[in-house]
Amino acid sequence: MxxxxxxxxxxxxxxxxxxxxxxxxxxxxxxxxxxxxxxxxxxxxxxxxxxxxxxxxxxxxxxxxxxxxxxxxxxxxxxxxxTLPQEEVRRSYRKMCNIEGVSPCGRFARQIDDTVADVSHSMLGPRDVKCICVALSTNVTIKDLDLSGNDLSGKGALYLSEALRENTSIDEVTLEECNIDHPGLQALCGVLLDMKPLKSIDLSKNKFGTRQADLIAEVIKKNDYIENLVLSGNEIDNVGGTSIGKALGSNVGLRRLDLSWNHIRLEAASVICSALKLNSTLEELDLSWNGLSEDGCRALGRALPHNHTLQRLDLSSNRISPFALNALVPGLLKNDTLKELRMCMNPLTTVGAIAMLQCFEKAKDTQMKELYLMDIPVNHEFLDALENLKKVRPMKVHHREPNRKKITQIVKDRTLKDYDPAMILFEYMKQENMRLIDLFRTFDTDSSQTVTKDELREGFVTINMPLSDEALESLFERMDLDGSNTIEYDEVKVGYRSTMGKMRCSSRSQAQTRTEEDKTFFLKQLKKLVHKALGDKRKLFEVNAKRRSSDALKERREEKLLELRGKRRQRQISIIAVFEKTLAAEDLKKKILERLEEEK
Structure with missing residues (x-):
């Protein structure tokens, strides 16, 4: 009161x-x-x-x-x-706080003498902002004012607009997430339309829609002092985006425009991109997290060859597919000022990314220095294309790391056929605890003190390690040192020494490149395979033995059954014979009795 x-x-x-x-x-x-x-x-x-x-x-x-x-x-x-001394400014601020019945903001009071006044997220309301605006109206040192995260609403924006009318030193104002309504924005735009020399204003995250976009478009069209305008995180749709795009074409002062995180799609995207053909001052444009898609890329591709001021362009997350990229790349290659391009989080695919690098490699007019392709999958073909590009122009490409996960080589499981038959033979001898002479006698079935090729084949079959014809021929030629088509015991001893000394497999090139760990693994695998073959042999022997015993048991049972059937048959025959004798005796008795009766 x-x-x-x-x-x-x-x-x-x-x-x-x-x-x-x-x-x-x-x-x-x-x-x-x-x-x-x-x-x-x-x-x-x-x-x-x-x-x-x-x-x-x-x-x-x-x-x-x-x-x-x-x-x-x-x-x-x-x-x-x-001009008032800064101490008088503080007094006026405190006096206004007493009049409004609010507590002075300590952060603002400490920054009155500075060039930057940052009171963001200080839980200030409209009356707090009113007191700050009273101090700002007499302050000549503050050039950068940050009121982000405070609830200005309509009244706070009205007080701030009055302060900006009277203060000539403030160049930058940040009003991010300040809940500014339409009347408040209307008051701020009224100040800007009066050609207030404000260089930068941040109006992001204020939920501005179509009506507010029309006011901002009017400012863009008529104000030539603003160099940086941030409208990120609002709700600017196709209608509002179209208004801003039309105004951007006639603007002659704006150098940076941030329209990220809005709802700009279809026609609005095309209008904004086409405005670059007419704009002659804009150096940085941020359209990330919108929906340019193929229509916007087509309009941007047509406008970029006619633009000679744009240096940084952000098109991240704009639904740019490889088909949309085909419409955009020709304009990028013909533009002679663009130095930084961001294409992150677009469905370009690896093929699209490689195509971009190849196009920039062949381009003559482009001044591209940095290309951002983060979150786009790349492979070694992409890296090769990047190396070729760097040979032509010093261009820095930011990309994700290729998939460096270790890809295990698909190796077919080894079998005994992959090993040297001589190593298999002597490993079998070792696991069976046999002497070399015992091994020789196992294969010498006819006790002729020599082993023929057929006996060698049958011996490997006997130990459950059959050889192919090629492996058998190779082994036999290596063991038959004198060429007599037979293997003698002395030749077996020589082969044993050479085989166990060299420890090599059938492929000499593989043996030369194999490391010690590989050799150890190689021998372990051989032992396992031989052990498994012997185990299978024993199991097969046991199965055959059980089968033979079961077959013998069945034979004995059948013999007993046949014997019982024979005895039963003989008994039946004897019974029948006795019965027949009995019948014959009775018939004879009847006949005798009949004859006696006849005689009587």
């Missing part, structure tokens, strides 16, 4: 304030008092200095409130000075 009474510039408004207790009516009276004070000053021909507007608004009507002459003289001295 005291603050509102101080703002009232007429006795009628003062009386209304004293009679009113409703909060909503007080808010309406506050805005009425603000407008009434401004109109009275304009009607009286009052020309305030550009550094005292909000301060004079706060103190307007002091005479009507019956303030002392000492206070009035002090205010006149403040107005007479061109």
């Amino acid at each position: 005291p603050a509102l009474l101080r703002r009232c510039s007429s006795k009628s408004l003062v009386d209304k304030c004293k009679r009113t207790s409703n909060a909503s009516e007080l808010d309406s009276l506050e805005s009425e008092a603000f407008d009434d004070g401004r109109s009275r000053r304009k009607g009286a021909g009052y020309k305030r200095d550009s550094q005292f507007s909000l301060l004079s608004d706060a103190d307007d009507g002091n005479k009507d409130m019956g303030l002392s002459e000492k206070d009035l003289q002090r205010d006149e001295k403040k107005k007479a000075s061109v």
